[in-house]
Amino acid sequence: MVQAKHGDTVKVHYTGKLEDGTVFDSSENREPLEFTIGEGRIIPGFERALVGMSPGESKAEKVLADQAFGPYREELVLEVDRQRIPADVKLEVGKRLKFRLANDQATQALVTDVSESKVTVDANHPLARTDVIFNIQLLEIT
Secondary structure, eight states: OOOOOTTOEEEEEEEEEETTSOEEEEOTTSOOEEEETTSSSSOHHHHHHHTTOOTTOEEEEEEOGGGTTOOOOGGGEEEEEGGGSOTTSOOOTTOEEEEEOTTSOEEEEEEEEEOSSEEEEEOSOTTTTOOEEEEEEEEEEO
16 A cells, blocks of 8 residues: 655644644635655654555544644744834733744734833744644545
8 A cells, every 4th residue: 555755745624622622724715735755844743654654544543742832932032123113003011913034034023011111022934843743644645
């Protein structure tokens, strides 16, 4: 039987859950996720879980934080001069702001503090430092 390996393009359905059972993402009721194993577009622990699976196979895989959305990095908590944020942007704690990095990559950051002169934002992934569980069904290897 054919088994998935690095370099294979695969189609999968998945459900990502926290350890308490809360679903944070799922391909249910959507098109299957298609990607090439080893390209680095998908979190490493998810890719690793697929290696050795055969089409039609399903499994649950616990992925530790360092192989999922990564550790919490203090250097991603930034203070920004309030003047650098467009005046029409409503600033409030808990709001997510979209912005472009120097390399033109788009990202989001959570506003954690607002003062008259500064805005503190946290650009860590919301699930940083969190172990997750993926229910994975390998549909096909192309």
